[in-house]
Amino acid sequence: MNTETVSVRRAQQDPLWLRWALTLFALSVVGVLVVIPVVNVFAVAFSKGAGVYWKNLFGDPDTLHSILLTLTVVPIALAANVIFGIAAAWTVSRFDFPGRTFLTALIDLPFAISPVVAGLMFVLIFGLQGYLGPFLRSDGYAVIPYLVSMIATGMGLLVFLLLLPPNPKARRGFWNHPWLASVIGSASLFCLVLFLQQHFEIWPRNTSLKIIFATPGLVLATAFVTFPFVARELIPIMEAFGAEEELAAVSLGANGWQMFWHITLPNIKWGLVYGIILCNARAIGEFGAVYVVSGHIAGQTDTMPLRIEKLFQEYNLPGSFAVASVLTLLAIVTLIAKTNLERKAPTRISVRKAKTVEVQS
Amino acid sequence: MSILIKNISKSFGNFTALDNVSLRVPDGTLLALLGPSGSGKTTLLRVIAGLELPESGTVYNDDQDITQQSARERKVGFVFQHYALFRHMTVAENIGYGLRVRNVPKPQVRERVDELLRLIRLDGLDSRYPGQLSGGQRQRVALARALAAQPKVLLLDEPFGALDAKVRQELRRWLRRLHDEIHITSVFVTHDQEEALEVADRIVVMNEGKIEQEGTPEELFERPRTPFVMSFLGDVNIFHGRVQNGRAVFSGMEAVFPEHPNPDVKPVCAYARPHELDIDRLPRDRQSLAATVRHVNSAGAVVKVELVLVDETVVQVSLSRDRYLELQLQQGDAVFVVPRQLRIFIADDWGASGSAGGTIRQDGARVNIRWQNAVA
Numbered sequence: 001m002n003t004e005t006v007s008v009r010r011a012q013q014d015p016l017w018l019r020w021a022l023t024l025f026a027l028s029v030v031g032v033l034v035v036i037p038v039v040n041v042f043a044v045a046f047s048k049g050a051g052v053y054w055k056n057l058f059g060d061p062d063t064l065h066s067i068l069l070t071l072t073v074v075p076i077a078l079a080a081n082v083i084f085g086i087a088a089a090w091t092v093s094r095f096d097f098p099g100r101t102f103l104t105a106l107i108d109l110p111f112a113i114s115p116v117v118a119g120l121m122f123v124l125i126f127g128l129q130g131y132l133g134p135f136l137r138s139d140g141y142a143v144i145p146y147l148v149s150m151i152a153t154g155m156g157l158l159v160f161l162l163l164l165p166p167n168p169k170a171r172r173g174f175w176n177h178p179w180l181a182s183v184i185g186s187a188s189l190f191c192l193v194l195f196l197q198q199h200f201e202i203w204p205r206n207t208s209l210k211i212i213f214a215t216p217g218l219v220l221a222t223a224f225v226t227f228p229f230v231a232r233e234l235i236p237i238m239e240a241f242g243a244e245e246e247l248a249a250v251s252l253g254a255n256g257w258q259m260f261w262h263i264t265l266p267n268i269k270w271g272l273v274y275g276i277i278l279c280n281a282r283a284i285g286e287f288g289a290v291y292v293v294s295g296h297i298a299g300q301t302d303t304m305p306l307r308i309e310k311l312f313q314e315y316n317l318p319g320s321f322a323v324a325s326v327l328t329l330l331a332i333v334t335l336i337a338k339t340n341l342e343r344k345a346p347t348r349i350s351v352r353k354a355k356t357v358e359v360q361s
Numbered sequence: 362m363s364i365l366i367k368n369i370s371k372s373f374g375n376f377t378a379l380d381n382v383s384l385r386v387p388d389g390t391l392l393a394l395l396g397p398s399g400s401g402k403t404t405l406l407r408v409i410a411g412l413e414l415p416e417s418g419t420v421y422n423d424d425q426d427i428t429q430q431s432a433r434e435r436k437v438g439f440v441f442q443h444y445a446l447f448r449h450m451t452v453a454e455n456i457g458y459g460l461r462v463r464n465v466p467k468p469q470v471r472e473r474v475d476e477l478l479r480l481i482r483l484d485g486l487d488s489r490y491p492g493q494l495s496g497g498q499r500q501r502v503a504l505a506r507a508l509a510a511q512p513k514v515l516l517l518d519e520p521f522g523a524l525d526a527k528v529r530q531e532l533r534r535w536l537r538r539l540h541d542e543i544h545i546t547s548v549f550v551t552h553d554q555e556e557a558l559e560v561a562d563r564i565v566v567m568n569e570g571k572i573e574q575e576g577t578p579e580e581l582f583e584r585p586r587t588p589f590v591m592s593f594l595g596d597v598n599i600f601h602g603r604v605q606n607g608r609a610v611f612s613g614m615e616a617v618f619p620e621h622p623n624p625d626v627k628p629v630c631a632y633a634r635p636h637e638l639d640i641d642r643l644p645r646d647r648q649s650l651a652a653t654v655r656h657v658n659s660a661g662a663v664v665k666v667e668l669v670l671v672d673e674t675v676v677q678v679s680l681s682r683d684r685y686l687e688l689q690l691q692q693g694d695a696v697f698v699v700p701r702q703l704r705i706f707i708a709d710d711w712g713a714s715g716s717a718g719g720t721i722r723q724d725g726a727r728v729n730i731r732w733q734n735a736v737a
Contacts, residue, residue: 244445247412251432251439252459253510262458266449 041328045321056322062298063323066307073215073303074283077223081279082272085230089268092231093238094246107231115225119292122220126211136211141203145193152193153186160185213295218303221289226282233275234268241267274341281334285327362423362513362546363388364409369418371404378404379415380570386514389544391537393551393561395593401570402550403442403518409548410516411435422513438507438545440517444499446491452502453478453487459510477505480539497528504536508545517549521556533560554594558582566590588706591632598638598676600631600650600703609705612671615647618705631703635679639699640666640688649697652676654690666690668698 014022046053058064091097092104110118127133136143160182196202211217245267249259265272287305294301296310304323311320364386371379378401386392394402407413409420411432420428427435438459446455454461456477457470465473478484481501491499500520507515520536521529537560540547551557557564558578566573566581566589574586585591592599602611605626609618621627641649652668655675664685668676676698680688690696 244441244443245447247432248439248441248445248447248506249458249462251410251412251437252462252506253433253436254458254462255433258462262462263447 038328041321041324044317045325047321048318052318053322053325056319057326060319062302063307063311063319065299066302066304066323067326069215069218069302070284070304073218073222074280076219077226077283078276078280080219080223081227081230082276084227085234085275086268086272088231089234089238090264092235094243104235107228107235110225110227115221115286115288116292118224119221119289122217122224122289122293123212126217126220128212130212133212136209141209143209144203145190145197149186149190149193152189153182156185156189157182212293213297213301215301217293218290218301221293222283222286225286225289226279229279229282230272230275233271233278237268237271238264270341270344274338277334277338277341281331284330364514364546364548365421366405366409367419367421369405369408369415369420371401371408371413371415377401377570379408382418382567382570382572384565384572384575386546386548387563389546390562391540391547391549391560392563392565393549393557394565394567395551395554395557396567396573397552397593399569400567402552402567405567406516406518406548406550409514410437410439412439435514436510436512438510438512438515440500440503440507440515440520442519442522444491444503444523446499446503446506448491451488451490452483452494455491455502456505456509458506463510473509477509480508481505495528496524497532500524500532501535504539508543513546515545515547517547519550519552521553522551529556536560558594566593568593585704588630588632591704596635596677597632598635598678600633600674602629602631603627604629604705604707612650613644613647614650614700616703616705621707627707629705629707631700631705633700633703635665635677636663637700637702638676638678639684639701640668640678640680640690641697641699642688644697645699649699652696652698654692654694654696657685657690657692659685668696670698 045056056063057067088103088107092100092107124130125132126136128137211220245263246259249263254262285305286303287309290303291306291309294303294306296302296306298307298310302310304327308320308323308327311323364384366382366384366386369379369382370377380401382401382405384405394405396402404413408415411427411430411434415428418428419426422435432439447458450458453471453474457474460470460473474487475484478487481504483498483501483505486494486498491502494502500523504517504520521532524532533556549560561578563576564578564581565575568589574581574590576584581590582594585594591597600611600614602609602614603626604610604618604621606624607617607619607622609616609621609629609631611631616631618629621629644651650670652670654666655669656667658665658667659682662682663679664682666678666680666685668678670676678698688696
């Protein structure tokens with residue numbers, strides 16, 4: 001009995017020198033690979049003094065523009081991915097349909113594809129030599145009336161199906177002919193949009209619509225590369241929570257919106273915030289895809305990572321590192337936010353535990 | 362409000378959950394859907410609630426067709442098996458949710474919530490979260506939440522399934538009392554025959570997506586129409602035999618079985634509950650089977666005797682204490698089993714709706730009672 005406890009202790013506790021050696025090794029690896037480079041970023045940035053640092057950041061109009069451009073592109077891409085992520089997670093976790101596994105795999109695709117290839121894909125579609133590029137170049141904004149009426153028709157159809165009274169007896173007039181109603185509705189909408197365009201020129205005609213080498217391209221590329229983050233974060237959470245609480249809300253008389261805002265969103269809140277933080281971090285630092293689609297025109301399409309690279313190529317080390325220090329600072333803030341959140345939010349393990357306890361009890 | 366279900370069918374892929382089911386739930390009754398897992402009872406409940414859309418058939422609420430109505434239009438209260446309480450809301454918020462989504466003014470919600478908290482005897486716990494409650498308390502909160510918006514029908518999916526035995530018993534009686542107080546038409550799903558027999562006004566026994574039998578607990582217990590119902594509601598002993606020319610033969614025992622007057626031989630099974638069997642020291646003419654006493658459990662209100670027949674079949678018999686003292690049974694004694702009542706089913710079409718049933722009674726003189734044929 002006694003010897004047994006001793007041997008168990010031996011197995012758990014390694015000798016002192018080994019523990020120290022392992023700790024030192026780990027610390028030195030982290031020091032060399034992480035701490036020293038990060039500190040060095042700030043050291044080089046401030047090497048010519050704080051005044052030069054300030055001038056490097058805000059004195060150079062191109063650098064300033066790159067910071068502003070990043071602050072424009074990232075929120076748009078983020079908003080798109082939040083909406084897409086929630087919709088995708090909802091679809092995958094709540095419905096069973098043919099192609100569900102395929103959709104799940106597709107969500108992961110941007111993780112698997114190299115960012116440079118992702119950028120090239122957009123160039124291939126929207127570039128001057130691409131499929132849609134020349135058309136958009138020559139006719140540009142003239143396509144927008146068609147685009148608007150197409151999107152509006154889709155939205156209208158969706159709203160129609162959502163509002164359709166489920167009880168056939170309550171359907172009167174156009175409610176009885178959903179397809180006729182949608183065709184008439186979309187045709188009249190199209191005529192209205194076209195009329196407005198012909199007589200009031202809402203969108204300028206024959207102006208080229210640039211996507212590649214312009215902000216829309218940057219948003220597209222950034223959104224594509226970061227698109228799995230929110231969905232990937234939400235799918236396991238929504239699957240773990242299950243649909244029972246949502247069904248309970250519906251049986252108590254909640255409609256779709258009420259169910260989403262009262263039940264689904266509070267349940268996925270922490271996962272969503274976590275996904276947004278990760279997505280944001282990746283979007284700010286995205287280089288490869290953005291490099292391909294931006295054509296990095298200084299003062300026009302340079303985002304912060306592209307600006308850093310350009311300044312570095314021009315041997316402007318303090319300038320380059322000054323921008324880099326801003327990125328690094330953002331990364332550190334993200335890290336702190338993430339750590340705080342992990343402490344505050346119920347971890348996924350405890351959520352799962354609560355679930356099983358509830359099932360057992 | 363009464364519910365009428367007509368020819369409902371529903372399948373999930375290749376699995377048929379409901380196969381042409383028709384049922385009436387009279388106004389104000391507490392009805393139990395009883396069956397093993399996979400028998401379609403939960404699916405039927407969800408169809409009534411509007412959480413599941415049937416492939417064919419109609420659901421009526423009084424005389425109104427509500428098949429296409431969504432769950433929120435039907436005004437039903439649904440209690441989920443694992444409660445499905447909103448874990449980020451307090452008890453009071455949970456109970457008041459059904460009123461909140463219907464835009465009832467806050468003071469009125471508060472009033473109704475307090476009233477329900479008193480009803481479920483949880484006053485004072487209104488600001489707790491579901492995670493801080495015991496299983497039985499959660500169950501009662503789920504019930505109060507379903508009742509808050511004054512539904513016309515209350516539906517409960519295995520309401521006591523996730524609770525331990527003692528709490529379950531307590532809540533069962535409480536539910537019965539609650540139903541007697543508020544008289545709301547209620548349907549609950551259970552796989553526990555004891556629960557169904559104790560709580561329900563009417564029981565519907567389901568098996569493989571079909572209704573086996575419907576009736577009051579007494580009817581089902583005393584006059585089961587199929588072997589399935591017989592064996593699902595309580596303990597049974599089964600004797601295997603043959604039937605020919607209107608007579609069923611079980612080794613040394615014979616019974617009249619007029620449902621099969623033909624000369625061809627068919628295997629039959631005779632069912633008897635432990636309390637419908639008697640033990641005798643002496644054989645009776647063609648009405649008893651030889652057996653050996655294997656075990657006697659005399660602790661309890663009735664004495665449970667385990668017998669082994671010649672063909673190794675084990676038979677359970679419940680005797681009254683007086684009868685046991687009279688017989689003075691010992692382990693290893695050679696005795697005879699005398700059935701007071703037998704329910705005979707032709708074995709090759711068990712469970713099928715066309716199975717013929719017969720019974721014999723032995724109250725001193727032999728009386729044959731023609732059993733109502735199980736053809737629905």
